[in-house]
Amino acid sequence: MLYLFELGHQPHISIAEIESVLKAHQVTFEEKLQTDRFFVLYTEDPLDMESLMDQLGGTKLMGFYIEQRKSIEQTIFEFLLENQTGKIVFSVENAKNRNLGIAIKRKLKDANYSARYIEYKNTATLLHNKLVEKKGAFFILHGEVFVISGIQKLEGFAQRDFDKPGVDAKSGMLPPKLARIMINLARKTPPATVLDPFCGSGVLLMEALDMGYHVVGSDNSARAIEDTHKNIEWIVTAEPKIQKLSSHVFLEDVRNISHSLQPKSIDIIATEPYMGKPLTGKEGELFLKEQRQELKDLYHDAFREFHTILKDDGVIIFIIPRFYYRKEWIIIDCLREILSLGFVQVPFNKDDDTLLYHRVSQHVGREIFQFVKK
Ligand SMILES: C[S@@+](CC[C@H](N)C(=O)[O-])C[C@H]1O[C@@H](n2cnc3c(N)ncnc32)[C@H](O)[C@@H]1O
Known part of the structure; x- marks a missing residue:
């Protein structure tokens, strides 16, 4: 057919x-x-x-x-x-x-x-x-x-996007449809365990629960953890099918996340990480380059931790931001460092090694990568 x-x-x-x-x-x-x-x-x-x-x-x-x-x-x-x-x-x-x-x-x-x-x-x-x-x-x-x-059930997306109780406009939010896409890109059927170690207000975790996955979320901001708790409670109350799934949410810097989770306990890490300070488009090149170095170090440290907590057949779907500056992309070149920690990058299909999510009006592009353990 x-x-x-x-x-x-x-x-x-x-x-x-x-x-x-x-x-x-x-x-x-x-x-x-x-x-x-x-x-x-x-x-x-x-x-x-x-x-x-x-x-x-x-x-x-x-x-x-x-x-x-x-x-x-x-x-x-x-x-x-x-x-x-x-x-x-x-x-x-x-x-x-x-x-x-x-x-x-x-x-x-x-x-x-x-x-x-x-x-x-x-x-x-x-x-x-x-x-x-x-x-x-x-x-x-x-x-x-x-x-x-x-x-497409637009009402469900709109409810989870606009009606959820915990919202932090400051740290920027992942569009729920993109969150769902990222989980699907991992090619693991539920009920696997999905971790978002930069969970913010829990957008990705809510989508994962709605899709039937167990979830683990962490963030280094107490406010974000409070929002995620509220949002998960809200979605669990609204959707009885979610009540049987487990959710574990805690405050932790990603650089120490292996202190709070069992080794090899996670099937999927899907996350939009911290992407730097929100941009207005007026930033200078020096500022962007400094930010690039800061993020490169953070992602490198994060992947070292991911190697410990991810199962051997686990999958990572990770967004690396890139910044549009004077009609060119400033890219965070952290791929070599990530691979040297014991990961392999997996292309999504014959056309795309990575997937760039970008809207013309935005200064930040989100490049989606897939990694597995070597
Ligand atoms: C781009 S936001 C993620 C937003 C989230 N995807 C959402 O839709 O709500 C990045 C998050 O990373 C958190 N963060 C920043 N640095 C971190 C670190 N070192 N460890 C853990 N979380 C961190 C911030 O508090 C923020 O909530």
Whole structure:
């Protein structure tokens, strides 16, 4: 079967995430199309699209390919007759397809079916009208029809992002979708144990719990630990499925974290570390270079500790920031030091050794690396 994925705003990262999740579930697949917006793959194994959409952070919607008839109109018409009873309700992604929608509705009426065409505005249109469950939502890519079978649950992300009680705007927060992507990139299915040793307010830990992982979090700021405690308590109360998972959160400098954890006890370290003082874009080169050295030393010390607490088959997904200065990137060149501690860097796929997450307006780019023990 052919499956379609509509990708988020960092498509190369979304694709690496999809590949990681499928590989973690031992699904074999073949890539058919990659663009800035879409990823199409072929697999013989049927995908559980509902649970995939629950898991992925970087995919907006998913669909599956159906048998194509002599025209788009005929394909959708026949599919609706085969899959809906009573009043037929449907929508076609993208408001530009309005004429097509109206033509299909007319065709249904002419054939004596009662039908309602709902003009597409955004994925909320599909959610509110339960069109995915009804198999009444269609997507057209290069003249081929896909049935939309899963939509990203934006409400869950928004709640965890905006409604959580502990927020520290000062230290900057990891976007929850990116946190989820990072956990997925580790290719280890739950219930493994995920550690975030720079946990801040616990964004990554909340996503990990929601995905079914046990979590361990630490930070050297008492305020951050207090926020994380509050946030975890909040999400556990809201989500009974999380209550059976363990969470252990404590105050500790990353440079001493092996004093507080058992050796070889962690499956996944996924973290956005301290990335230096927040930048305005007006900083001078000297300041940035000094900051670079400070972070390089911190990351080096952190990885020495990681080597002790990570299981032998454990995985590290780590963000190394880079700073945009006078139209060039200032990079923290700590790779050689990290590797010399007994790690191997693992590429994400054939195209990407690392994944750069960057929005044009930002002075900091986040480069995601994957490491395993040698
Ligand atoms: C970029 S923030 C992480 C934000 C977090 N990902 C979130 O979304 O809330 C970095 C965190 O690292 C912590 N930190 C800075 N230096 C540290 C150190 N040496 N050891 C442990 N934590 C440290 C800071 O207190 C801060 O909470």
